[in-house]
Amino acid sequence: MAGSDEVNRNECKTVVPLNTWVLISNFKVAYNMLRRPDGTFDRDLAEYLDRRTPANAHPAEGVSSFDHVIDQSVGLGVRIYRAVAAGNGNGNAAGAAAATLPILEFLTGAPSPDPLPVIIFFHGGSFAHSSSSTLIYDHLCRRFVKLSKGVVISVDYRRAPEHRYPCAYDDGWTTLKWALAQPCLRSGEDARLRVFLSGDSSGGNIAHHVAARAAGEGIKIYGNILLNAMFGGNERAESERRLDGKYFVTIQDRDWYWKAYLPEDADRDHPACNPFGPNGRRLKGLPFTKSLIIVSGLDLTCDRQLAYAEGLREDGHDVKVVHREKATIGFYLLSNTDHYHEVMEEITDFLQANLV
Numbered sequence: 001m002a003g004s005d006e007v008n009r010n011e012c013k014t015v016v017p018l019n020t021w022v023l024i025s026n027f028k029v030a031y032n033m034l035r036r037p038d039g040t041f042d043r044d045l046a047e048y049l050d051r052r053t054p055a056n057a058h059p060a061e062g063v064s065s066f067d068h069v070i071d072q073s074v075g076l077g078v079r080i081y082r083a084v085a086a087g088n089g090n091g092n093a094a095g096a097a098a099a100t101l102p103i104l105e106f107l108t109g110a111p112s113p114d115p116l117p118v119i120i121f122f123h124g125g126s127f128a129h130s131s132s133s134t135l136i137y138d139h140l141c142r143r144f145v146k147l148s149k150g151v152v153i154s155v156d157y158r159r160a161p162e163h164r165y166p167c168a169y170d171d172g173w174t175t176l177k178w179a180l181a182q183p184c185l186r187s188g189e190d191a192r193l194r195v196f197l198s199g200d201s202s203g204g205n206i207a208h209h210v211a212a213r214a215a216g217e218g219i220k221i222y223g224n225i226l227l228n229a230m231f232g233g234n235e236r237a238e239s240e241r242r243l244d245g246k247y248f249v250t251i252q253d254r255d256w257y258w259k260a261y262l263p264e265d266a267d268r269d270h271p272a273c274n275p276f277g278p279n280g281r282r283l284k285g286l287p288f289t290k291s292l293i294i295v296s297g298l299d300l301t302c303d304r305q306l307a308y309a310e311g312l313r314e315d316g317h318d319v320k321v322v323h324r325e326k327a328t329i330g331f332y333l334l335s336n337t338d339h340y341h342e343v344m345e346e347i348t349d350f351l352q353a354n355l356v
Contacts, residue, residue: 222354
């Protein structure tokens with residue numbers, strides 16, 4: 001059971017850097033305002049409170065971005081980030097044409113002769129919050145471009161509770177299929193799409209399910225990078241009981257989001273929530289991709305993530321777990337801890353090792 005709010009806050013402050021504590025605490029306050037006891041969600045207020053940033057056609061610190069709709073039927077959009085060579089697009093030419101021409105050239109361009117990673121990224125927010133233009137995720141995607149020297153496609157998937165299971169997974173699959181059809185995203189002598197999937201929280205969950213579908217259909221994914229992936233189950237894990245309410249998140253919070261996303265008649269042993277649970281589908285014998293699984297030891301669902309990694313190993317798949325025992329949720333959003341820098345190095349190494 002969670003302790004008193006004051007005790008939990010004080011304990012949290014002794015572990016978490018102040019600016020991280022302020023950032024995540026502000027999110028928690030907003031999230032509590034947006035969730036309603038009847039399972040509905042104040043989307044208008046959520047859109048107002050979400051701190052967003054526009055795409056930038058003109059490069060900033062070597063990275064440019066643009067928004068693009070890939071499925072008009074459901075309004076599915078993505079934000080595409082790419083590294084820009086020094087001197088490319090940094091001039092003082094005026095007018096919209098000068099800003100948009102590199103974008104048009106990119107979308108209609110030929111494959112790169114040198115292998116480069118394409119990372120399809122799914123933002124977090126427990127299936128209900130945030131977007132591809134949320135500032136903290138814009139920063140994270142730019143970091144991924146800088147460390148990978150490749151392209152990042154951030155998916156603006158449909159969110160719960162307005163759009164329940166399997167909408168987010170369908171949007172992830174649509175994005176993967178779209179990327180496979182784009183010559184400009186292929187690279188290397190074989191002109192292949194060297195695609196990685198990544199996400200945090202609910203985004204990590206989405207990445208798993210898209211990768212599992214790809215394995216079943218024979219589509220090669222070069223790697224999965226999961227950051228504090230959101231999994232659950234009916235039976236409480238030890239970490240859920242031990243960390244309930246201590247570091248920003250409560251069991252009650254998590255239960256609300258699962259109820260908002262899963263089919264109305266489903267419980268937390270649904271395969272979306274508990275992929276290797278009693279109703280789940282094992283991946284033994286399927287060409288499931290290699291996985292880099294980042295686990296924060298002070299995330300109340302850390303045992304779920306470790307069990308997920310063990311499930312992949314049991315099914316014969318290649319898994320590397322980076323378990324930061326003293327890290328909390330969201331540590332990868334701010335570059336103010338050793339956890340952040342060491343995990344970014346792990347991600348860089350994973351991308352380079354699995355690119356060919």
